[in-house]
Amino acid sequence: MQLNQSNFLRFLIQSEPVKPAVSNGLRAALALGVPMLIGQLINQRESGLFVGLIAYFVNLANVGGPYQIKAKAMTGATLGIAISVFVATLVAKIPVLTVVLAFLWGLASGFASLYGNAGANVGLVVGISFISTIAQPGNLEVALMRSLLCLIASGWAMLLSLVMWPFRPYDPVQIALADCLKAIANYIQKFVGKVATPENILEIRKALETARTTLGTTRIGQPARSWMDEQLLVLIQDGDRLLGSVIALIELLETHFQHQQYYAVQQLVDDALVEISIILQAIAKVISRKPASIDLGNLNRIYEALKEQENLQRKAIAGSETDYTTLVAFTNLVLMIEKLIKQLQYTAQTAKSLVDRSKMSRRDVDTLLLVAGEQRSLLSLLKENLTLDSAIFRHALRIGVSLAVGVILYSVTNLPMGYWVTLTIMLVLKPNLGATFQRFFQRVGGTILGAVLAAIIVATITNKAVLDIIILLTVFFGISLIGFNYGYSVVFLSIFVLLIIDVGNPIGWQFAGFRVLNTLIGAGLAFASHYFIWPNWERDRLPSQLATALRECHKYFSDVMAVYQGTKEGDSSIISQRRQTGLAIGNAQASFQGLLREPQMHKELVEPVMTLLVYMGRFTNAVTVLAVHLEHFRATVPLPELETFVRQVSLLLEQLADSVQQETTPLPLPDLEETLHKIQPHLQALRTARIEELAVNQGHTPIRQAVIDYSILDLEIEQIVRRLTAMHSAMIRLTSGK
Numbered sequence: 001m002q003l004n005q006s007n008f009l010r011f012l013i014q015s016e017p018v019k020p021a022v023s024n025g026l027r028a029a030l031a032l033g034v035p036m037l038i039g040q041l042i043n044q045r046e047s048g049l050f051v052g053l054i055a056y057f058v059n060l061a062n063v064g065g066p067y068q069i070k071a072k073a074m075t076g077a078t079l080g081i082a083i084s085v086f087v088a089t090l091v092a093k094i095p096v097l098t099v100v101l102a103f104l105w106g107l108a109s110g111f112a113s114l115y116g117n118a119g120a121n122v123g124l125v126v127g128i129s130f131i132s133t134i135a136q137p138g139n140l141e142v143a144l145m146r147s148l149l150c151l152i153a154s155g156w157a158m159l160l161s162l163v164m165w166p167f168r169p170y171d172p173v174q175i176a177l178a179d180c181l182k183a184i185a186n187y188i189q190k191f192v193g194k195v196a197t198p199e200n201i202l203e204i205r206k207a208l209e210t211a212r213t214t215l216g217t218t219r220i221g222q223p224a225r226s227w228m229d230e231q232l233l234v235l236i237q238d239g240d241r242l243l244g245s246v247i248a249l250i251e252l253l254e255t256h257f258q259h260q261q262y263y264a265v266q267q268l269v270d271d272a273l274v275e276i277s278i279i280l281q282a283i284a285k286v287i288s289r290k291p292a293s294i295d296l297g298n299l300n301r302i303y304e305a306l307k308e309q310e311n312l313q314r315k316a317i318a319g320s321e322t323d324y325t326t327l328v329a330f331t332n333l334v335l336m337i338e339k340l341i342k343q344l345q346y347t348a349q350t351a352k353s354l355v356d357r358s359k360m361s362r363r364d365v366d367t368l369l370l371v372a373g374e375q376r377s378l379l380s381l382l383k384e385n386l387t388l389d390s391a392i393f394r395h396a397l398r399i400g401v402s403l404a405v406g407v408i409l410y411s412v413t414n415l416p417m418g419y420w421v422t423l424t425i426m427l428v429l430k431p432n433l434g435a436t437f438q439r440f441f442q443r444v445g446g447t448i449l450g451a452v453l454a455a456i457i458v459a460t461i462t463n464k465a466v467l468d469i470i471i472l473l474t475v476f477f478g479i480s481l482i483g484f485n486y487g488y489s490v491v492f493l494s495i496f497v498l499l500i501i502d503v504g505n506p507i508g509w510q511f512a513g514f515r516v517l518n519t520l521i522g523a524g525l526a527f528a529s530h531y532f533i534w535p536n537w538e539r540d541r542l543p544s545q546l547a548t549a550l551r552e553c554h555k556y557f558s559d560v561m562a563v564y565q566g567t568k569e570g571d572s573s574i575i576s577q578r579r580q581t582g583l584a585i586g587n588a589q590a591s592f593q594g595l596l597r598e599p600q601m602h603k604e605l606v607e608p609v610m611t612l613l614v615y616m617g618r619f620t621n622a623v624t625v626l627a628v629h630l631e632h633f634r635a636t637v638p639l640p641e642l643e644t645f646v647r648q649v650s651l652l653l654e655q656l657a658d659s660v661q662q663e664t665t666p667l668p669l670p671d672l673e674e675t676l677h678k679i680q681p682h683l684q685a686l687r688t689a690r691i692e693e694l695a696v697n698q699g700h701t702p703i704r705q706a707v708i709d710y711s712i713l714d715l716e717i718e719q720i721v722r723r724l725t726a727m728h729s730a731m732i733r734l735t736s737g738k
Contacts (some may be wrong), residue, residue, distance in 0.1 A: 025480030031055040054153035073118040078154035080126035092137030106403035109398025133420040178284040180207035185280040328711035422524025442487035450494025540593035547661035552584040554653035608734035
């Protein structure tokens with residue numbers, strides 16, 4: 001990887017755009033702390049510690065979200081850990097069996113990710129419990145006792161997470177909805193502050209998908225949709241439509257009102273955006289059951305000021321087609337804000353109704369926006385992935401082989417605390433090489449720092465009560481920071497592990513050294529296995545992801561333009577396709593970010609891929625302006641040459657998709673500019689006719705409606721051509737750079 005020193009340090013310490021999971025840290029500290037305290041009170045410190053550790057593991061299986069998911073995940077973890085501990089205790093003294101079973105448990109752990117994030121977490125804790133126990137042999141009585149303690153520990157963890165923590169089944173959906181609205185508000189604030197990036201749109205898309213998935217999961221097993229489900233579904237739909245309207249408003253502002261002469265318009269729209277952001281944050285608070293006042297008064301006043309500016313522009317036309325084009329853009333800007341005001345009013349009413357549990361007039365619910373995943377049996381999923389073509393199967397094999405090698409290595413060399421090698425493998429090895437590469441350095445760096453701090457702590461603090469408090473604090477901070485920055489989390493968890501060992505055996509610098517050594521060996525094995533055993537390079541996946549994104553852009557463009565051509569009615573499928581396009585571009589962006597973390601990444605690919613992704617997003621934004629305008633479209637008269645333009649753009653997008661997937665140079669651009677020159681005279685004729693009507697005070701006429709229908713098209717197709725040209729140029733650089 002081409003990283004200089006400062007970039008490499010940033011690569012290790014950069015944090016994810018999430019807050020520390022304080023509640024998870026608190027639950028983990030309680031799961032561990034209470035059994036430890038009881039163990040001390042009844043003079044069974046080691047048993048208390050064992051129960052606390054297992055409860056801590058079961059708590060890790062709690063991935064949050066709907067109650068059903070949490071309950072199933074923790075139940076699966078309970079059974080898996082109890083069986084793993086029982087088997088591992090009995091086979092620990094049989095070297096051949098420990099190697100074979102380490103491979104099988106690793107394979108199963110990798111396959112668990114077939115069932116989502118919850119499955120991956122369950123697989124992780126079950127695998128950890130097995131490889132930890134094979135280092136501590138025992139007879140049948142010990143195995144049974146450990147399994148019983150596992151059940152007791154799991155019962156405590158489930159009581160803590162599923163009963164004692166407030167049980168509100170719709171909370172996860174409401175939190176996800178609030179996060180979505182806050183993400184839109186955050187994007188608006190960053191746009192006004194001129195620091196917005198495509199990643200902000202990706203955050204909103206992720207929040208929307210989380211809300212959809214969470215609501216779908218919450219409804220599993222329910223015979224019919226409830227009133228509460230409908231309100232939540234309406235709010236998800238509102239979030240998607242608000243996002244589309246905000247993107248369209250920002251697109252119009254950026255492309256048509258950036259000159260100094262429109263400074264007053266820019267200021268008014270910026271003020272409107274700030275108010276929209278404040279209102280969205282207030283609605284998010286209401287959905288989260290926090291006190292908030294939703295006031296659209298300031299936004300309405302800004303809207304009236306913009307209307308006045310529009311009227312002044314209308315009076316100043318004086319027969320100029322150029323001024324009339326500006327007026328059309330201005331009118332659409334005002335219509336966008338009017339639409340946003342109505343959407344915000346609807347959303348605020350629904351949010352208040354949701355929280356107050358008060359019935360309100362029914363609104364149309366777009367059932368297409370709630371996509372329920374195809375329900376397939378666990379066995380069918382497993383069968384489908386029992387092939388080397390499956391990335392999950394290859395990753396599961398990697399885990400199994402790495403664990404088996406790790407067990408052989410520490411058994412042959414008699415490494416003290418050798419199971420740290422296999423523990424590190426479990427924690428470092430990730431499905432893609434870039435993430436494993438980053439985890440490698442974060443794990444090693446965090447372990448070294450944690451080991452040094454732990455050795456200092458046990459050398460200077462001898463009071464057991466103080467050490468127990470430090471243990472609980474390290475658990476709290478370690479779990480809270482996992483999602484925020486894995487390296488920071490490892491520092492605290494390394495201190496925790498070494499202090500736990502010190503409970504029975506003073507560790508000193510020697511054990512801290514073994515901790516570091518074993519971590520280095522395990523991290524090295526994890527990285528080597530990913531590098532040599534069916535490596536899953538992001539650079540191999542990225543072309544397919546880019547091709548998919550381009551094809552979804554094509555579908556979105558075709559769906560919208562079909563309405564303008566009169567071959568299709570505008571319906572909810574356009575909103576659904578906008579969502580699919582956003583997700584595809586988001587997946588391509590995520591794949592590109594993974595590519596940046598990989599070693600031996602070709603730096604000459606960075607600029608063209610970034611350009612392609614940016615202009616795909618901007619192309620989609622231009623199409624979104626046209627899609628949002630369909631609310632005012634009446635299909636008055638067919639627009640000549642529009643069919644030619646649509647055909648050319650469609651062919652170009654398909655060619656770009658084929659080019660990136662097959663890694664071939666794209667064909668030359670079609671003559672889009674010539675087609676534009678053929679379309680524009682028809683639009684100019686409409687504008688001229690409308691100006692003549694205005695001169696004699698003619699109001700609502702067919703020509704006026706035709707201008708409303710197609711002038712927005714005139715504004716955006718030029719932007720579409722520019723962005724397609726940039727995408728085509730980037731594709732040439734990308735394919736020639738390979």
